[in-house]
């Protein structure tokens with residue numbers, strides 16, 4: 283049995299027991315292929331169309347979760363009627379009802395301080411830049427030359443150890459994400475969405491990076507389905523090669539669900 287057939291069977295077995303589907307996806311590297319800059323990582327039109335088809339299928343809830351700010355991920359996907367989460371779980375749009383993590387009063391100052399220090403590191407490494415988000419920072423190093431990479435990673439890891447008491451850092455293949463300790467993560471976002479959509483449904487989550495780990499763990503604890511997309515995905519129940527494979531699979535899901 284192929285991976286795709288095995289997942290389809292899980293979903294349709296749940297459907298036989300009248301369990302709705304809560305289908306959740308990371309954005310970058312999962313639905314949309316990576317590009318040189320986050321602003322150019324567009325959602326392919328066929329992926330947008332299959333998400334709309336799933337959204338319009340009775341008994342299906344769909345959502346997109348991202349490290350991007352909420353307004354950004356909503357704009358990149360461009361569909362109404364979906365659940366959204368931005369800033370790695372700290373911002374939520376529960377079908378039009380917004381909910382945000384409330385930060386600690388000292389947090390803004392600490393983040394400002396960390397940002398200043400990170401700027402001084404980043405300035406010395408051409409190709410590295412900081413993305414400013416409402417509650418967090420992402421340091422992108424996908425364009426750093428091979429020569430500077432090991433010195434940069436060493437310096438960053440040293441600094442991040444000093445931040446450990448207040449910030450949590452996730453190192454991915456091309457970026458570091460720094461967020462406040464105790465803040466909502468993608469796992470919390472999955473929980474909020476499932477509670478809002480349907481507690482008795484089957485939840486599926488697809489993601490491609492270490493920052494999807496919390497979502498995978500939450501979905502596992504709910505007895506749902508986890509799909510790792512691409513080579514850098516954390517351990518998941520099923521694995522697909524690339525965003526295009528996920529889109530092709532979702533087309534099958536949407537087609538069969540409409541029959």
Ligand SMILES: [Mg+2]
Nearest residue numbers: 308310311491
């Ligand atoms: Mg991703």
